[in-house]
Amino acid sequence: xxxxxxxxxxxxGVLQTVAERSVVDAARIYAYRLMxxxxxxxxxxxxxxxxxxxxxxxxxxxxxxxxxxxxxxxxRPLDDFNPFLGTTFEGRY
Numbered sequence: 001x002x003x004x005x006x007x008x009x010x011x012x013g014v015l016q017t018v019a020e021r022s023v024v025d026a027a028r029i030y031a032y033r034l035m036x037x038x039x040x041x042x043x044x045x046x047x048x049x050x051x052x053x054x055x056x057x058x059x060x061x062x063x064x065x066x067x068x069x070x071x072x073x074x075x076r077p078l079d080d081f082n083p084f085l086g087t088t089f090e091g092r093y
Contacts (some may be wrong), residue, residue: 026060062075
């Protein structure tokens with residue numbers, strides 16, 4: 001996990017150099033929420049809520065990147081998305 005964290009912030013630094021402001025802003029929110037998930041300054045009891053905000057920020061950052069690249073539409077999953085559809089875990093997700 002520490003390597004993934006380091007890798008993310010390495011890429012984040014590059015992104016701040018080459019991306020348009022909307023992408024940098026979206027990535028910054030994602031980065032700070034990700035840091036909070038690791039550091040838990042808001043408390044362990046809030047980790048679940050922070051994790052949901054991290055996911056939302058990740059999708060916002062991806063959509064900002066797609067827009068900057070001229071890719072139409074959102075990559076955000078549908079509200080009823082179930083990654084376990086068609087498996088024995090489908091009903092438990």
